[in-house]
Amino acid sequence: MSDSTYVQDYRAISEVLNKYIEGCKQAKSSIMKPAFAAEATMYSIDPEGKLVGGAITVLFEAIDKDFRPSPDAEAAITRIEIVGTAASARIDANAMSGISFTDFFHLLKVDGKWMVVSKVFQTHSAP
DSSP states (O other): OOOOOHHHHHHHHHHHHHHHHHHHHHTOHHHHGGGEEEEEEEEEEOTTSOEEEEETHHHHHHHHHHOOOOTTOEEEEEEEEEETTEEEEEEEEEEETTEEEEEEEEEEEETTEEEEEEEEEEEEOOO
């Protein structure tokens, strides 16, 4: 266990999540990859109500192939909850490559470093 304080962990988690946000804004998975464990997963429900997703590489491929830079997109970390070495967080984003979404992340502190181990999301109509 670490001797870090809640505030230190909160700031460290915010830094991890901001890598994800910046990677989305710049449409470059290389910026966000350090935020995720290699074994991380991502899931959502498609328009037909089916579960879609899998390995986090699905996200990285979509960012590099389908996203376009969106420097003016807005995103906010709206919640971070921390209990020991586990945490959950929420990000709400508007007009990120023409998409608005809500992301829910689960993070673990491994060897003193916070990393995302899973992501689920909901897309919304862009404003």
